[in-house]
Structure formats: C-alpha cells, structure tokens
Amino acid sequence: MTVTSRGIMTGVFFRFFPRLAGRLAIFWLLLALPLAVPAARVEGTAPRAHVLVLMSYHHGHSWEDTILKGIDEWHGVGNAQxxxxxVEWMDSRRYPDAAQRERFAGYLREKYRGQPFDLVITVDNxxxxxxxxxxxxxxxxxxxxxxxNGDPVPIVGGRAGxxxxxxxxxxxxxxRLARALHEDAGMLLFLTAADETGAGIRETLRRALDAMQVELPVDHWVVDNLAQIAPRLKALPEKTLIFAFGSMPETAGGRTLGPEEVVAYLRARTALPLYSDLDRTVGFGAVGGYMNSGLETGRVTAGLAIRVLEGEDPAAIPYVYDAPLALVFDYKELRRLGIPTRKxxxxxxxxxAPPSLFDPEYRGQLIAFSTVVALLLLALIALLFRSRMQAERQAALRYQATHDELTGLPNRRWLMEHLAARAPEGGSLALVMLDLNRFKLVNDTYGHSFGDELVAAVALRLKQWLINDELLVRFSGDAFVIVTRCDSDGALEGVRERCSRMLVEPFMIKGRRIPVSAAFGMSIAPGGSDEHERLLREADTAMYEAKRSGRAQVVLFDNGIHERAVRQFQIEAALQLALERGEIGVHFQPIVDSDSGRTAGFEALARWTHADLGPIPPVEFIRAATESGRIGQLxxxxxxxxxxxxxxxLCAHGQPYLAVNVSVSDIYADEFSTRLVEILAAEGVPPDRLVLEVTEDMLLGDVHAVTQALARLRDQGVRIAIDDFGTGYASMGYLSNYMVNxxxxxxxxxxxxxxxxxDQKIVRAVVSMAADLELAVVTEGVETAEQAALLRQLGCVLLQGYAYGRPRPPEEWAVDGRLEALSA
Structure with missing residues (x-):
C-alpha cells in the first residue's frame, strides 16, 4: 500500500505508535515466556515435539536472525502446539573449513546423546x-x-522426508523495476561474495540475465573483502546501478558484515544507486524493490514444519519456490536520486517517508499547533512508557533473582529476605528442610535432564501437600524448605505425618517408575525471633542427621544433634593426622565353615582409639572419611x-581368606587396582586369598563403568563380595551380569x-538362587547357637557373628584354623 499522512499529528502518531506497540508486545512476550513454559510442562497432556533448528551462520547474522524470528512465531500459525x-549455530560463515564442521558434529552428538528429534529445520545451504x-x-x-540459494533439488538428491x-x-x-526507475542507466554491476553462497547467487544472476537479454554492459565483482574494492567504487561510471547480494568480509580475515552492513559500507563510499535482495537493507542505503523477507520466510517454514509434525509426509509437500517477497522502498534514497513516488x-x-500536511491554507498554524501537541504527547507517552517499562523490567529482574527457573518456586535468596522481613508475632515458626536421597545416583544413571524433570515433579508434589499459609522454597539442587507454623505438639505431629506420606507414591518420569525418599530436618523458633540464620542452620543439621541415620520421619533439632555435629567435626579434624600416623588399626572377625567348624576367613574391621575422644565407632570415622574425601586414603x-x-x-589349614571392605568410590578410582597390586606384593599376600566387600549401591551405577571397574579387579585375581545383601536394590540379575563371587x-x-x-523364606531363596549362580553365601549377624542351627538347616554354610567370635586384634586369633581366640 502507498504510505501517506493527513497531518503532522496523525503522521507522527502513526509513525511512532506501531513501533512502540510492537516493542511493548515483544517485551510482554519475553516476560510471559518463562511463565508459559513451566505451565505447559505441568498442564500439557500430550508430549511436546523436539525440533532441532540448525543455523548455517552465527548469532547476530541479520538474515538468519529474522528467519528464526519468523519460525519462533509458531504460536501464531494455526492451533499447533x-x-x-x-537452536544451534554452525558459524560456517566465519569458519568454513571441514574440521569446524566435524567439531560441530561431535558437539551435537555429545550434547544430544539420547535425545531424539521429531524434526530438523535448516536455514541456508x-x-x-x-x-x-x-x-x-x-x-x-x-x-x-x-x-x-539456487535449486535445492541437487542438494537434497534422493533423500526422503x-x-x-x-x-x-x-x-x-x-x-526491470530498476531499469524503469533509472531510464538513463548505463551499466549494471553485481557484487557477490567469494564463497559458496555467492556462487549460488551468481548462478541465479546468470539465468536471470540470460532470460532477460539485458542490452546494458554487465560487470561482476567477486568480492574477497570490501576494503579491496572500495577504491574501485570511485572509478565507476556515473550511470552505474550497483546490486550487492549477501554477506562479505570487511577486510581480509576480518569480520563478515551482514547484508545491511555491506550496503551501509558501500553507501558511505559511493553516491550511485544501490540495490539488494533483502528487505533489511532498506534504510541502510538500498533503494528497494522486490526483496526477500526473512520474517515471512520463517513464517512459511513454520507452516511447513507444523504440517510435517501433524503427520503429513514431507515427500508429499512440494517445495515452496515462490518465497514471500516484500515490495519496500527507502523514501530518502528515492528523494536523493530524484525518483518520484508515482513511478x-x-x-x-x-x-x-515524512508526514504530509493535508490542508495548505492552515499550514502555518497547524504546523505550530501540531508540533506543540505532538511534543507534549510524545513526552508524556515516553515518560509513561519509560516508567512502566522500568518498573516491569525491575519486577522481572527481581523475580529472576528470587525464583528458581526450573520449578518456579522461590529460591534461597527469597527465603532469607522473607524471614528477615517477618514482623514479630505470636506462635512458633518452623522450617522443614528436605533433601532427596540418592539423587546423585539418579543423575549418574539417567542424566541431568532426567534429574531436572524429577526435581520439577517433586516440587509439584510438595506444593500440592501445602496447607494454610505454608511456603515452599527450592533451597538448592535437590533440597527444599517448607516454612510453616508449629504452635503445639499436635501441629508438630501433623507436620511429621504429612512429611512421611509426601513421597510414598513413586514418580513416573519419561515412562520410568522412580521411587523417591528424602531426609527431613526441622527446626523451630518462637514467634518474633530474628535468628533466622540459626534456624536455617539447625534445620540443615537436623536434615543431615536424618540422612545419616536413615530415618524416614522428621528429625527435630535438639542439643544432642548439635553435640553430634560438633563431635563429627572433631573427628574430621583429627582424621587426617590419624591417617598420617597410622593410628587406625584393624581387628579380625572369623567367618566359620559350619560344616567343618574351621575358620574359612576373616573380615578385617577398622578400629580407631583417639587420645581425647576415646574409641570412635567405625560408622563415625568412615562417614567422616567419606564426607571429607579421605575414604580412599583410609x-x-x-x-x-x-x-x-x-x-x-596364609599357611593355616583350610587356607582362610581375608575380607576387606572398600567403598564404591574406591572401586571406581582408576588407580585403585594399581595400589592394590602394590600392597599385596609388598605384604606378600596372594591375590586369590583377598576378598573385597562392596555394597549393593555400586551395582546401580552405569553398567559399563561397573563392568570395567570389576573387570580390573578380577584381572588382579581378587574376589568380590556384595556386603549387606538384601537391604538395597540389587538383584540376582545384577550379580549374574557383574560376575561377583x-x-x-x-x-x-x-x-x-x-x-x-x-525371613526364613528369604534366606532359603537367596541360598537357592546363589547355588544356581555358583556363588558362595556368608550369613552375618549370627549371635546364638539356635540361629546357627536353623541357618544350617536352610543351607547356610559360612556363618559370621558373635556366636563364633567378636572382632579382636589379629594376634589374638589362632593361626591353625581353630575357633578359639588366644588369651590376651
């Protein structure tokens, strides 16, 4: 349509208001996206398709950016979800070599390993x-x-879909339009880049010029860089029409300018008419014409993509050769070149285009009045918009800073500000901190995106369990905090009961049934208390107490927990020195062959007596070693x-074996098998007399990693035992796959x-299945002769427990296979 105006006020309003409205619409869209996406995750019933968008060049390349903007207007095309x-950028404009593409291919394979795509959208050749x-x-x-660029048929070939x-x-x-606007033109000059895109454009030019049979002289400049041709522009004939197509480097090895930057570069160095193929170049020095529109191209592409995702066969959808064009002109360039708009x-x-005044008779008065009104209106609108946009921007930044992106919940910063801002009031304030158990195992097994979905599902479940004015905060990765009131013992028991039931029902994530448990710690402060840091610290301490003890109920912070935390800190502080001095020793507990009555082996159990703390239970210093990263040294x-x-x-009758407990992190360490060989060789113990005991947790890791770790140990000749069998998630299938002994x-x-x-049925079943798999079975915790007799009836041969001997120093045990401990 032709752009006209009916006066300064009308022209100015309709010139600037659409821009302001458009920018406001984009601003509101950007604000709405973070809220809309989580809502779709929660409320959507059908799984969303995954589309990979491959961009040939780099972010900031205007042609591809506008195409991407058109594709992104997906919600405006039909009712498609x-x-x-x-979106991935190949950056092939700046790095066109094959090695870069191979690196890009490797990057995609690594990033999207296990991620299927329903569709690929590609931009440019x-x-x-x-x-x-x-x-x-x-x-x-x-x-x-x-x-x-050019005909896509030779590129696609016979590829289906x-x-x-x-x-x-x-x-x-x-x-033809340029010839009509410049009837006295004496020469046509075409500028194209010296790359594959430029080659495609030159082929299109050749076909067009052959079809038109242009009688004017035609010159083609294949541009390596713009600085190279800048001096030549001044020598061009006066009536030359310049057609600049595509992106070009500014200098040799320098930055590649986008099409609009190329036109602006040329316009600054020549007064000759400039034409281009992209609508974005109008306003930068191009006269105009029938021009490609990246925005419209993106919209058409989105329409084709929707048809494919809705089930249409891509082979049945013809290529779109008549790409949408925009008929756009720069009024300033038309005036500069003396081209009237009627042509x-x-x-x-x-x-x-400037606004026009519709009535010459009152032109002077109207100009003055319209100018004053327009300026006042613009100033008022600008102030209002600026104030509103600043307020909305501050609100958006504030929301981002105080809320979690994944779950939409308030975050730790919001919690601290909320607690600090609470007015003194009656009643007690309670914080319940919960941390998911074995969450790292979920990430290691299924990947971090799977873990994110699980965290989001847990957050939704917790929100559904909130009552009254309770608040839920995502405190950290897999930790949440519930802020509630706890004014009585009944309220406390109510919190305990709800926490015990929150996570009973397993979660379904990507078709997998995932059981989830958590450790709950709780702290309570009287109303009006401002010791919020202490309250949070105590909830965290109580949560770790629950995690260590394995208790499912809420652990309420008390002085005993504080004392245990202090003791744990003291143990961790003293542990390194104890390891360096060799203060941690071992006791042996016998494993008895109940058929012969002889010792089949000994389990080595670590013991530590501290000068100030006295005897420290193994569970305490092993936990300290694990949490402080010293478990491998221990x-x-x-x-x-x-x-x-x-x-x-070693020479005892029956050749008893030695069993030593090792952690999962020890087994996975690459250097562990090497250190094991060195220790066995240094101490003179044959590998086949050593049994390494690991817990069931190890079998739940990555199958390939577990197989490799156990294979390294089997290659050394040692045997593997699974300790505390039946308390975790292992199965006979795991044992068969990993070839434990x-x-x-x-x-x-x-x-x-x-x-x-x-219990009797379970033991009998384990013994039976172990026999089928040719595995030895050791039964722990045998404390009475009656238990030993019943276990023998159930098929248990190797027994361990106080009925046969408590852990004692190694020198107190006979070396000839007898059960009796030597006198101290």
Whole structure:
C-alpha cells in the first residue's frame, strides 16, 4: 500500500505508535515466556515435539536472525502446539573449513546423546547439507529447509522426508523495476561474495540475465573483502546501478558484515544507486524493490514444519519456490536520486517517508499547533512508557533473582529476605528442610535432564501437600524448605505425618517408575525471633542427621544433634593426622565353615582409639572419611594393615581368606587396582586369598563403568563380595551380569529368623538362587547357637557373628584354623 499522512499529528502518531506497540508486545512476550513454559510442562497432556533448528551462520547474522524470528512465531500459525526448540549455530560463515564442521558434529552428538528429534529445520545451504549427510544423530529425521540459494533439488538428491522453502529472489522483476526507475542507466554491476553462497547467487544472476537479454554492459565483482574494492567504487561510471547480494568480509580475515552492513559500507563510499535482495537493507542505503523477507520466510517454514509434525509426509509437500517477497522502498534514497513516488508499483511500502500536511491554507498554524501537541504527547507517552517499562523490567529482574527457573518456586535468596522481613508475632515458626536421597545416583544413571524433570515433579508434589499459609522454597539442587507454623505438639505431629506420606507414591518420569525418599530436618523458633540464620542452620543439621541415620520421619533439632555435629567435626579434624600416623588399626572377625567348624576367613574391621575422644565407632570415622574425601586414603591404610596382619594365617589349614571392605568410590578410582597390586606384593599376600566387600549401591551405577571397574579387579585375581545383601536394590540379575563371587546376607534377616517365617523364606531363596549362580553365601549377624542351627538347616554354610567370635586384634586369633581366640 502507498504510505501517506493527513497531518503532522496523525503522521507522527502513526509513525511512532506501531513501533512502540510492537516493542511493548515483544517485551510482554519475553516476560510471559518463562511463565508459559513451566505451565505447559505441568498442564500439557500430550508430549511436546523436539525440533532441532540448525543455523548455517552465527548469532547476530541479520538474515538468519529474522528467519528464526519468523519460525519462533509458531504460536501464531494455526492451533499447533509449540514444540521444544533446540537452536544451534554452525558459524560456517566465519569458519568454513571441514574440521569446524566435524567439531560441530561431535558437539551435537555429545550434547544430544539420547535425545531424539521429531524434526530438523535448516536455514541456508550449509545447514541443509550438514543435516543431509549426518548419518548418526539425524539419520531418518524429517527435514524442513529454508533460505537455500539456487535449486535445492541437487542438494537434497534422493533423500526422503525433506521439504522446504527455496530462497528465491525475483531478480528479473527487480532489474526491470530498476531499469524503469533509472531510464538513463548505463551499466549494471553485481557484487557477490567469494564463497559458496555467492556462487549460488551468481548462478541465479546468470539465468536471470540470460532470460532477460539485458542490452546494458554487465560487470561482476567477486568480492574477497570490501576494503579491496572500495577504491574501485570511485572509478565507476556515473550511470552505474550497483546490486550487492549477501554477506562479505570487511577486510581480509576480518569480520563478515551482514547484508545491511555491506550496503551501509558501500553507501558511505559511493553516491550511485544501490540495490539488494533483502528487505533489511532498506534504510541502510538500498533503494528497494522486490526483496526477500526473512520474517515471512520463517513464517512459511513454520507452516511447513507444523504440517510435517501433524503427520503429513514431507515427500508429499512440494517445495515452496515462490518465497514471500516484500515490495519496500527507502523514501530518502528515492528523494536523493530524484525518483518520484508515482513511478513506484502499487502495493509498495515507503520507509522514512515524512508526514504530509493535508490542508495548505492552515499550514502555518497547524504546523505550530501540531508540533506543540505532538511534543507534549510524545513526552508524556515516553515518560509513561519509560516508567512502566522500568518498573516491569525491575519486577522481572527481581523475580529472576528470587525464583528458581526450573520449578518456579522461590529460591534461597527469597527465603532469607522473607524471614528477615517477618514482623514479630505470636506462635512458633518452623522450617522443614528436605533433601532427596540418592539423587546423585539418579543423575549418574539417567542424566541431568532426567534429574531436572524429577526435581520439577517433586516440587509439584510438595506444593500440592501445602496447607494454610505454608511456603515452599527450592533451597538448592535437590533440597527444599517448607516454612510453616508449629504452635503445639499436635501441629508438630501433623507436620511429621504429612512429611512421611509426601513421597510414598513413586514418580513416573519419561515412562520410568522412580521411587523417591528424602531426609527431613526441622527446626523451630518462637514467634518474633530474628535468628533466622540459626534456624536455617539447625534445620540443615537436623536434615543431615536424618540422612545419616536413615530415618524416614522428621528429625527435630535438639542439643544432642548439635553435640553430634560438633563431635563429627572433631573427628574430621583429627582424621587426617590419624591417617598420617597410622593410628587406625584393624581387628579380625572369623567367618566359620559350619560344616567343618574351621575358620574359612576373616573380615578385617577398622578400629580407631583417639587420645581425647576415646574409641570412635567405625560408622563415625568412615562417614567422616567419606564426607571429607579421605575414604580412599583410609581404605588403603586398612588394606595394608589387614594384609600385614593376615600373613601368619596364609599357611593355616583350610587356607582362610581375608575380607576387606572398600567403598564404591574406591572401586571406581582408576588407580585403585594399581595400589592394590602394590600392597599385596609388598605384604606378600596372594591375590586369590583377598576378598573385597562392596555394597549393593555400586551395582546401580552405569553398567559399563561397573563392568570395567570389576573387570580390573578380577584381572588382579581378587574376589568380590556384595556386603549387606538384601537391604538395597540389587538383584540376582545384577550379580549374574557383574560376575561377583560371594554375597553376604545382611544381619537384619537373621535377627528374628527363629520367629519370622518371612525371613526364613528369604534366606532359603537367596541360598537357592546363589547355588544356581555358583556363588558362595556368608550369613552375618549370627549371635546364638539356635540361629546357627536353623541357618544350617536352610543351607547356610559360612556363618559370621558373635556366636563364633567378636572382632579382636589379629594376634589374638589362632593361626591353625581353630575357633578359639588366644588369651590376651
């Protein structure tokens, strides 16, 4: 349409208001996106498609940026559900070599390992060629292309499942229009880049010029860089029309300028008419014409993508060769070149056109009045918009700073500000901190994106359990805080009961049934208290107490917990010195062959007596070693001490073995097998006399990593035992896959075995299945002769427990296989 105006006030209003309205619309859209996306996750019933968008060049390349903007207007095309977009930039304009593409391919494979795509959208030739030849990540994935220079048929070849939009610049129409606007033109000059995009454009030029049979002299400059041709511009004939297509480097090896920057560069160095193929160049020095529109191209591409995602066969969707064009002109360039607007085709759009006054008779008065009113209105609108936008921007920044992006919940910063701002009031304030158990195992097994979905599902579940004015905060990765009131013992018990039931029902994440448990710690402060840091610290301490003890109920902070925390700190502080001095020793507990009555082996148990703290239970200093990162050092010390103490038993009748507990982190350490060989060789213990006991947790890790770790140990000749079997998640299938040698039935199945028929059935079943898998079975926790007799009836041969001997120093045990301990 032709752009006109009816007066300064009307012209100014309609000139600036659409820009302001457009910018406000974009601003509101950006604010709404972070809220809309989580809502879609929670409320959507159908799974969203995943679409990979491959951009040939780099972020900031205007042509591709506008195409991407058009694609991103997905919600405006029909009623199709918006997919999850994964946008990647190849940067092939600045780094065109094959090595860069190979690195990019490796990057995609690593980043999207295990992520299937429902569709690939490619922008420009390089991205399409890359997608067509990627046989690993994108094989068989439907492709919708756009922005392809020239005919896409030779590029696509016989590849099935491809459709798209060709970058069709109607050069003939623009040339005829330029000839009509410049009737005295004496020469046509075409500038194209010295790259594959430029080659495609030159082929299009050749076909258009052949079809038109242009009688004017035609010159082609293939541009390596703009600085190279800048001096030549001044020598061009006066009536030359310049056509500049595509992006070009400014200097040799320098930054590549976008199409609008190329036109602006040329316009600053020549007064000759400039034409281009992209609508974005109008306003930077291009006269105008029938121009490619990146925004419209993106919208058409989105329409094709929707059809493919809705089930249409891409092969049945014809290529779009008539890409949408914009008929746009720069009014300033038309005036500079003396071209009247009446020579322009109908339906054109004029940029930079000044408003006109509709009534010459009152022109002077109207100009003055309109100017004053317009300035006042613009000033008022500017102030209002600025104030509102600043307020909205501050609110958005404030929200981002105080809320978690994944779950939409308030974060730790919000919690601290909320607690600090609470007015003194009656009643007690309670904080419940919960931390998911074994969450790292979920991330290691299924990946961090899976873990994020689990955290979001847990957050939703917790929100549904809130009552009254309770608040929920995502405190850290897998930790949450519930702020509630606890004015009575009944309220406390109510909190305990709700916490125990919150996570009973498993979660379904990506089709997997995931059981989740958590440790809950609680602290209470009287109303009006301002010791919020202490309240939070105590809740955190109580939560770790619950995690260490394995209790499912809420642990309420008390002085005993504080004293245990202080003791734990003291143990951790003294541990390193104890390890360096070798203060931690070993005791042996026998493992008895109940058929022969002889000692089949000894389990080495670490013992530490501190000068000030006295005897420290193993569970305390092992936990301290694990949490302080010294578990590997402790394991090697115990292993060396146990091997040294075991040497006298190497010649004992029946060849008893030595069992030493090692942690999962020890097993996974690459250097552990090497250190093991060194210790065995130094102490003179054959590898086949050593059994390493690990917990069931190890079997739940990455199958490949577990297999490699156990294979390294088996190669050394040692055997593997699974300790505390039956208390975790292991199964006979795991044991068969990983080829362990011994399983140790946990003492919890022995404690009540005389009266509990279920325990008897479990033990009998384990013994039977172990026999089928040719695994030895050791039963722990045997404390009475009656238990030993019943276990023998159930098929248990190797027994361990106080009924046969408590842990004692190694030198107190006979070396000839007898059960009796030597006198101290």
């Amino acid at each position: 918006r997919p999850v977009f994964h 390089n991205a399409l060629e890359f997608a067509l030849h990627d046989s690993e990540l994108l094989a068989g994935t439907p492709i919708v292309f756009c922005g392809v 491809v459709t798209g939009v060709a970058e069709h610049f109607d050069l003939e129409r623009t040339l 322009l085709p109908e339906g054109r759009v004029l940029l930079n 394991t090697q010390l115990v292993l060396r001490a146990a091997c040294r103490a075991f040497v006298p038993h 011994i399983i140790k039935i946990d003492r919890s199945f022995v404690r009540n075995i005389l009266t509990n028929g279920s």
